[in-house]
Amino acid sequence: MTKDPGRSGADARNDAAAAARAAERDRDLSLLLAVLLTLIGIALLGIYWLALNEAEGPRLADLALGLVPRTGVDNPVTAVLLNYRAYDTLMELAVLLAALLGIWSLGPAPAGFQRSGRALAAMVSWVVPLLILAAGYMLWVGGYAPGGAFQAGALLGAAGVIVRLAGDPSAGLPGEHAQRALSVLGVLVFALVGLALLWLGDGFLTYPPSLAKWLILLIESAATLAIGVALAAAYVGGRPATAPASTLASGKAGARTEPTGEGN
Amino acid sequence: MTTLLILFDVLLLGTLLALAFAAVLSVEPRRAVMLFIAFGLWLSLVWARMQAPDVALAEAAIGAGLGGALMLAAARRAARVRRSEANGSTMP
Numbered sequence: 490m491t492k493d494p495g496r497s498g499a500d501a502r503n504d505a506a507a508a509a510r511a512a513e514r515d516r517d518l519s520l521l522l523a524v525l526l527t528l529i530g531i532a533l534l535g536i537y538w539l540a541l542n543e544a545e546g547p548r549l550a551d552l553a554l555g556l557v558p559r560t561g562v563d564n565p566v567t568a569v570l571l572n573y574r575a576y577d578t579l580m581e582l583a584v585l586l587a588a589l590l591g592i593w594s595l596g597p598a599p600a601g602f603q604r605s606g607r608a609l610a611a612m613v614s615w616v617v618p619l620l621i622l623a624a625g626y627m628l629w630v631g632g633y634a635p636g637g638a639f640q641a642g643a644l645l646g647a648a649g650v651i652v653r654l655a656g657d658p659s660a661g662l663p664g665e666h667a668q669r670a671l672s673v674l675g676v677l678v679f680a681l682v683g684l685a686l687l688w689l690g691d692g693f694l695t696y697p698p699s700l701a702k703w704l705i706l707l708i709e710s711a712a713t714l715a716i717g718v719a720l721a722a723a724y725v726g727g728r729p730a731t732a733p734a735s736t737l738a739s740g741k742a743g744a745r746t747e748p749t750g751e752g753n
Numbered sequence: 754m755t756t757l758l759i760l761f762d763v764l765l766l767g768t769l770l771a772l773a774f775a776a777v778l779s780v781e782p783r784r785a786v787m788l789f790i791a792f793g794l795w796l797s798l799v800w801a802r803m804q805a806p807d808v809a810l811a812e813a814a815i816g817a818g819l820g821g822a823l824m825l826a827a828a829r830r831a832a833r834v835r836r837s838e839a840n841g842s843t844m845p
Contacts, residue, residue: 566807599830635806643814650822720819726826 561701563633570637571705575694579683582675582712589672589719598727601658613655620648628713632702638675638709642716649721658730660721665729668718675715679708765802769795782828786821793817 553565553573560568570578605613624644631637653660662668682704683694691697696704722729772795776788793816800809 635810637807640810640814643811643819646819647814650819724822724826
């Protein structure tokens with residue numbers, strides 16, 4: 490938007506008319522949106538009302554709860570996520586990976602924050618190990634109580650966010666190659682287990698009950714690492730800094746990210 | 754006891770709706786993100802009240818915590834871009 494000082498009155502009048510037309514169009518659009526949203530709301534209320542008044546029929550919940558002992562875990566939520574609907578969880582991990590690839594494709598990561606002061610650094614050195622420990626606990630406890638890979642991965646990601654806020658531009662993540670390997674680990678292990686079971690004749694992601702616990706633990710461990718890395722890398726907000734050798738090749742991008750936080 | 758619980762639920766839901774409207778209707782991005790984080794934390798309370806501790810954990814950790822941190826960073830970057838555009842420079 491450049492302001493031209495030598496602008497004639499006719500131009501200004503034309504601008505005003507165009508602005509009025511645009512405002513009218515905006516008003517029409519918002520009216521249309523309001524009507525559509527109201528209709529959707531009424532439809533949702535009707536569906537909700539129908540569901541409330543529906544007669545008690547056969548539901549899947551009883552069947553699902555009855556079969557939980559055969560899933561290898563005692564927590565019904567984990568049983569649904571990693572056994573009954575393991576395919577959905579695999580796709581969720583793929584969505585997370587795709588989101589991370591999208592963020593990486595936006596360009597190199599911006600510089601980090603300035604180095605933390607002493608008090609924050611001391612807190613970080615306490616909180617981050619605790620978060621990692623809590624993530625391990627969360628992963629293990631998911632077998633029989635609320636918890637699991639996504640919560641554990643979120644804790645790992647939170648540790649990365651705190652480390653970046655305290656001044657580490659890479660959020661405590663390893664180098665580029667290790668980051669790429671770790672972020673696909675969840676989908677890779679999940680798919681490999683599924684394919685191995687398919688090859689053994691059990692069907693894709695249909696665990697044999699005797700092995701289910703350990704297969705689920707294996708998948709969840711890999712998924713926790715992948716989710717933690719993906720969330721922390723998403724907070725970094727750009728392609729990871731390349732290895733020193735290639736930094737020399739693309740010197741400009743490296744030089745921009747190198748002096749972390751001294752400016753701001 | 755039941756009336757108390759109903760009162761609690763009404764308070765819970767009313768605050769949730771108020772936070773949601775405030776977050777959606779606030780013009781300033783930073784303020785909207787703060788309200789969204791408050792909304793996420795409050796929503797995790799609602800999930801806990803509905804006896805879904807798994808969802809409550811995920812909502813608090815991912816929805817409010819990490820999502821909030823990501824959106825705060827995005828709002829900061831958007832504000833920086835807008836400021837540099839207002840200054841007339843073409844490079845963000």
